[in-house]
Amino acid sequence: MTETDDRPAITVIGMGNMGSAIARAYLERGYRTTVWNRTADKAEVMADAGAQIVSTAAKAVAASPVTVLSLLDNTAVEDVLDSVGDAAAGRTLVSLTSGSPAQARANAAWAAEHGAAYVDGKVMGDPPDLGTSRVSLAFSGPRETFETVEPALRELGSILYHGPDAGHAAVEFNAQVAMGYEFLIGFLHTLSLVETEGLDPEAFTERLAESLAGYAGLLKMMAGAIKSRTYGPDLGSLDVQAALMDDLIAHRESAGVETVRMREVKSLMDRRIAQGHGEQGFSSMYELLHL
Incomplete structure (x- = not known):
């Protein structure tokens, strides 16, 4: 009589650094883990850790109710999906592969066409930290699907759900x-200027790190101004800031440090002032950033 293996089952496709770490995290947590990789020898090394190795991506997807795809890029995801085809029916696919929001939505559409559920995810952290709070993961897709796979996803780190639009996890990740x-x-750029002028970059950075704490409140204030489209003089009026930018640009030029970024900021300030908004603050330049 054969004993029933009642461990939760999961498949991981892609045995690069991140994919291997994901597979090991599941193995360590008692999951019956199936793996597949286009280059077979990368998958074979997982056998010693207890993973089940299969010969095709279709067999890997068929082996578990949930498949995690951790591949180099979305082109690789598309290739795998094409090879899986109808084997995806009735399964849930979770992509932890970098890519654009449009690609995530296309993957979700492919899954729907093939009778599969889809959740898109992005990992913010390093492979050695998988399974700890040092790794955060963003997910998006249908809430019911997400809630079904949420317990397995929580094995990998801290997670945050960004809603039913499959592309929103990629928006969050790419923006971060x-x-x-x-x-x-x-x-x-700043360290280049500091060092050129004879200051110690490390000592300067110690001072800078202390001052950065003050930016959290400023960022929240600017986001609120953008949401309401009410732009006060957050860093001072643009009329005053534009004059300061001229000084910053001249300083960099005199030190032989590149000025492209500073000139871009000054150009935006000048445009906003020319539109009659010189009394507004830095956040008001948001209105110029849409193509």
Whole structure:
């Protein structure tokens, strides 16, 4: 008589650094875990950890009620979905692959056409931290579907649901990542100026880190102004700020530090002032950012 394996079952497709970490997290938590990877040897190494290895993506999807896709990009997701075809019927697909909101919505449409449910997700964290609160995950898709897979998704880290539009997790992720890059490139420009002028970049950064705490309240205030379209002089009026920008640009030029970003800000200020809004603050330039 064969014993029934009553462990929760899950499939993970894609055995890169993140996919492997996801599979290991489920194995460590007692899930009956099936894995597949286009390059077979990357999947085979998971066998020693207790994973079930299958030969095709279709077999992998068929093996579990829920399949997590963690692939290089959405082109790879599309290739896998094409190979899975009707094997997806009755299954739930959760993509944890980076991509655009439009791609997430297209994946959701594909799933619906093939009788499958779909939740899109994005991971904010590093593979070694999977399964801890140091990793946060954004999800979107039909609430009923999300709630069905929520217990399994919580095994991976802290999660937040962004509503039924499958593209909204990608909006959240891309916006968070873009904000990081915008901030960090500004930081690098500033360090270049500081070092050129003979200051210690590390000592400056210690002082900067202390002052950054004050930006949280400013950001919330600016978001409120944008939502209400009521723009007060948040950092001072644009008339005054524009004069300061001229000083900042001249300083960078004299030090031989690149000025493209500062000139972009000054250009937006000048445009907004020319529209008759010089008494408004920095947040009012939001009105100029839509193409």
